Amino acid sequence: MGIENVAQYLKSHGIKPSYQRVRVFEYLITNRNHPTVDTVYKALADEIPTLSKTTVYNTLKLFAEKNIVLVINIEDNEIRYDADTSVHGHFKCLKCNKVYDFQFDEENLNIKSIEGFDFHQTHVYIKGICKNCKMNY
Amino acid sequence: MGIENVAQYLKSHGIKPSYQRVRVFEYLITNRNHPTVDTVYKALADEIPTLSKTTVYNTLKLFAEKNIVLVINIEDNEIRYDADTSVHGHFKCLKCNKVYDFQFDEENLNIKSIEGFDFHQTHVYIKGICKNCKMNY
DNA sequence: TTATATATTTGTAACGATTACATTATTGTT
DNA sequence: AACAATAATGTAATCGTTACAAATATATAA
Ligand SMILES: [Mn+2]
Ligand SMILES: [Mn+2]
Ligand SMILES: [Zn+2]
Ligand SMILES: [Zn+2]
Numbered sequence: 001m002g003i004e005n006v007a008q009y010l011k012s013h014g015i016k017p018s019y020q021r022v023r024v025f026e027y028l029i030t031n032r033n034h035p036t037v038d039t040v041y042k043a044l045a046d047e048i049p050t051l052s053k054t055t056v057y058n059t060l061k062l063f064a065e066k067n068i069v070l071v072i073n074i075e076d077n078e079i080r081y082d083a084d085t086s087v088h089g090h091f092k093c094l095k096c097n098k099v100y101d102f103q104f105d106e107e108n109l110n111i112k113s114i115e116g117f118d119f120h121q122t123h124v125y126i127k128g129i130c131k132n133c134k135m136n137y
Numbered sequence: 138m139g140i141e142n143v144a145q146y147l148k149s150h151g152i153k154p155s156y157q158r159v160r161v162f163e164y165l166i167t168n169r170n171h172p173t174v175d176t177v178y179k180a181l182a183d184e185i186p187t188l189s190k191t192t193v194y195n196t197l198k199l200f201a202e203k204n205i206v207l208v209i210n211i212e213d214n215e216i217r218y219d220a221d222t223s224v225h226g227h228f229k230c231l232k233c234n235k236v237y238d239f240q241f242d243e244e245n246l247n248i249k250s251i252e253g254f255d256f257h258q259t260h261v262y263i264k265g266i267c268k269n270c271k272m273n274y
Numbered sequence: 275t276t277a278t279a280t281a282t283t284t285g286t287a288a289c290g291a292t293t294a295c296a297t298t299a300t301t302g303t304t
Numbered sequence: 305a306a307c308a309a310t311a312a313t314g315t316a317a318t319c320g321t322t323a324c325a326a327a328t329a330t331a332t333a334a
Binding site: 016018020021050051052053054055058077 | 281282283284285286292
Binding site for chain 1: 208210211212213216226228230231237238239240241242245246247248249250251252253254255256257258259260261262263264265266267268271
């Protein structure tokens with residue numbers, strides 16, 4: 001994504017840009033790894049020794065409410081976050097556990113049997129084995 | 138689904154058809170409501186007073202491993218189960234919390250950027266407001 | 275600047291869904 | 305009936321998440 005000024009970006013979405021919030025959001029856009037709360041916490045705890053895991057929880061929940069992050073529920077045992085809020089799908093490799101982005105044509109989904117419904121969010125999740133893992137095993 | 142003999146169906150998928158397993162699977166195919174563990178437990182506990190919630194957990198996990206139920210993770214705070222294992226999408230209404238099935242054209246998704254990956258499962262989840270709730274509020 | 279109010283962060287305790295595990299019950303076989 | 309194997313049950317433990325109160329930081333007014 002092309003976010004140059006993170007503080008300004010947060011402000012423009014109604015979020016006061018505290019130090020911790022800026023750092024969490026910066027983590028998301030520089031490491032595009034669809035991290036869990038724990039991943040973010042462990043990564044930042046070194047550089048921000050006073051950081052509390054509760055703050056990471058609160059911050060990501062706030063980001064989700066303000067719609068600057070997507071909440072990704074591919075697996076039932078982990079919640080991941082994504083600062084890329086454009087419409088795209090997620091592929092999780094069952095061997096290396098990496099989550100890949102992919103594009104898809106939403107219009108061509110050609111959805112039947114739920115006409116007249118209001119769509120707020122669409123999530124497309126695919127599980128399988130990625131190219132790397134297919135070759136190396 | 139057209140499953141006449143549940144016990145036979147379980148056997149054919151490598152599952153010994155104990156009384157509890159048959160009852161849980163029967164619940165799934167008669168009430169097509171994408172229930173949680175708790176929903177199944179509460180519904181059957183009346184008729185099977187000795188039923189343990191652990192058994193419902195074990196049973197649904199076994200069904201998922203043997204691929205006779207789908208695990209549905211639309212929301213991060215609830216795991217739902219579906220005995221209809223055909224490819225179809227799920228719409229969750231954010232007002233009435235009902236989960237609707239819908240069909241979609243998998244081929245037309247036209248997925249880019251993950252060529253050469255092996256797909257095991259595809260999930261399409263949509264959240265929004267259903268037709269009923271739109272009209273009645 | 276100082277005082278005061280508001281917002282945010284922190285750390286700990288509580289919660290709740292899920293799992294682990296030991297015990298009991300059931301089923302199938304000799 | 306005796307035995308072995310499998311499944312169900314109930315309780316305790318686990319772990320991710322949330323609630324909450326105290327501490328800290330930030331903004332505003334005097
Ligand atoms: Mn993504
Ligand atoms: Mn379904
Ligand atoms: Zn992989
Ligand atoms: Zn509804």
